[in-house]
Amino acid sequence: METVYEVVLPDELRKRGLKAERQVPVSITCRGICFEERFRADIIVEDKVILELKSVERVNNTHKKQLLTYLKLTGMRLGYLLNFGEAIMKHGITRTVNNLPE
Secondary structure, eight states: OHHHHHHHHHHHHHHTTOOEEEEEEEEEEETTEEEEEEEEEEEEETTTEEEEEEOOSSOOHHHHHHHHHHHHHHTOOEEEEEETTSSSGGGGEEEEESSOOO
C-alpha cells in the first residue's frame, strides 16, 4: 500500500505547484567520511521537507527515529511521518524537527 501513496502523493503536490521527488537517493556522510551506502527518502518536497510514508496499524518509536536520522543525515530541519494505516488521516501525521533554533 505504501507504494501507491508514494506514487500518487508527489503528483498531487506537483499539481499544487510544489517540487516533489520520490525515492531520492541520499548519501551518508558521517564525521567527514562519505559512504557508498545510501538511503532512499520516500518523498522530498522543495528540497526542504522529508515525507516518510507508512501504512501500518500503529506508528512506533523506530519509525520516528528513522525519520529523525534521515533529517540529521541530510541536514534538513523538517519531516513528516505519514501513516496511511490510520482510520483518520489527521491521526496518522507525526511532525519531526531537527536542530530547531531556540
